[in-house]
Amino acid sequence: MPKNAYSNPIIPGFHPDPSICRSGEDYFLVTSSFEYFPGVPLFHSRDLVHWRQVGHCLTRPSQLPLNKGNWNCSVGIFAPTIREHRGRFYMITTNIGNGGNFFVWTDDPFGEWSDPLWIPKAAHSGPVDFENDPSLLFDDDGIVYLTTHRNEQCTLDIATGKRTSEVRTVWEGTGGGNLEGPHLYHIGDHYYLMAAEGGTGRRHRVTIARSRSPWGPFEVCPHNPILSNWHRRDTPLQATGHGDLIEDHQGNWWIVFLAIRDMPTGSPRSHHLGRETCLAPVTWQDGWPVVNGDGTTDLQMTGPLPRSGSSSSSSSASDTPGRSELAPEWTFLRNPVRENYRLDEPTGVFSLTPSPLTLDDFSGSPTWLGRRQTAPECEVEVVLEFSPRSEEEAGLSVFMNNRHHCEIALRGEGGETRIIVRRRIGSLVATTFSQACPTAVLHLGITADLKSYTFFYQDPESGERVIADTQETRYLSTEVATGFTGVFFALYASGPKDGSTNPACFRSLRTSFPFPS
Secondary structure, three states, X not given: OOOOEEEOOOEOOOOOOOEEEEEOOEEEEEOOOEOEEOEEEEEEEOOOOOOEEEEEEEOOOOOOOOOXXXXXXXXXXXXXXXXXXXXXEEEEEEEEOOOEEEEEEEOOOOOOOOOOEEOOOOOOOOOOOOOOOOEEEEOOXXXXXXXXXXXXXXXXXXXXXXXXOOOEEOOOOOOOOOOEEEXXXXXXXXEXXXXXXXXXXXXXXXXXEEEOOOOOOOEEOOOOOOEOOOOOOOOOEEEEEEEEEEEOOOOOEEEEEEEEEOEOOOOOOEOOOOOEEEEEEEEEEOOEEEEOOOOOOOOEEEOOOOOOOOOOEEOOEEOOOOOOOOOOOOEXXXXXXXXXXXXXXXXXXXXXXXXXXXXXXXXXXOEXXXXXXXXXOEEEEEEEEOOOOEOOEEEEEEEEEOOEEEEEEEEEEOOEEEEEXXXXXXXXXXXXXXXXXXXXXXXXXEEEOOOEEEEEEEOOOOOOEEEEEEEEHHHHOHHHHOOOOOOEEEEEEEOOOOOOOOOEEEEXXXXXXXEEO
16 A cells, blocks of 8 residues: 555444544544443554554443433444543543433543543523533633534533533534534634534535634634535445544644445445444645545545554454453443353353343343454354253344344254354344254354355364355345444343353354454
8 A cells, every 4th residue: 555545444343423632642532332331442543544442431330321221222322522631531422311421531541431420411491401422622721611412512610520601502503404523623713613414324524613712603614514425426435424633743634534334235325334433634724624635535545644653453363362351342232241251261262141131132231242343244253162951042143233133043942952043124033044953062153245144154063164044234234223333243142031050152253354453
């Protein structure tokens, strides 16, 4: 690849709503996590292109309660913002359904973050009782501004989390609707208010306005939207929006933003990897930011990268960690029941105790351990050791949400062990493959391409690979499943309602897709 060239997305897979900050030559980036735990993935880079996940901002149930109330998919953590001020890092976000706006802080972004400071709900007369997509500006005079969706703004006491002014709507946007993801910046003599409009679909865009005062009135940029691929059907990179500006340590400007990658699966177009984090260069003309020269972006990009750096991502490698703690790419579905999971350090075996909850359940946390699919063409393999009793089941799932998932598994039925493949597409549920299995140790896996997932296992007698079934990717796409997330590959175990103590053991887990690590 030529010097200063790079590829989008810079953080592939379900990593939406990116926010970025800089401390010296170190860059830190966070993304939304919705109903998954730990929450708010945290990445580090030295060159803005190669990122390594160093953990999460929300690692404790006290920071991230997810099992309360009535749940649907795509709730929980929405649109975080990360900022650094005088050596301290702040991450502010919204827990939809479980408390509203809060922020946490740390003096060491590679370490633990504080317990949350909850921000009292604003007393306004609108129909919405929470203010999602919060952002912070630490101004030069010490005042801290809190800006939320609909471009509502107030000042904030950062020591207590209390609002110190009334809430005002400071800019109505350009008419694209669904004002969200705002960020207020103080650059030179102006305050710039940047926001996303048009919803999270294909009309997603970034717009900006400026003022001499943080309260306005705001002058609208004459070339809005400053970022949109809506009229560019020649690129699979679509739905560009929800951006955050950053000046690198060499004085160049950039924008991180979310986008989707359309899959060539026919009409209508669809995507299933989720909204991903991308990067584009920014220049300034007449005091306005210009993204990538013409306000559009591509999969292949160039720019004055701050330094070459070395890649911190990996591609084909064994994912079985030789340590007692899970690598940060692994995640749970809502707050996990910790005693249902064990990682044996010497052998690298994941032991999962079946939960009474299944992959269909919205409340509570099933025994489920997943990681994002980050490339459309990939393969996942694992060796499962499990002797299921009646109603017990364990296996490997392609999981979009509780109503759209497919799995290959060992299941106890009628006094025997069976290999099954099951699909759930909304209210339609079918076991599409079922065969008696004479062994308690089975090599199984999933191969993915642009159009389909193929489930396979290794025949216990001949050792040959057997194709069990195929599922089209479009039935696990956002266009079908709806929501704001993307596909995971997950290990899982479920059992009868009266409980189970029969662990399923997964070992020799391998993937062939890249991920930040």
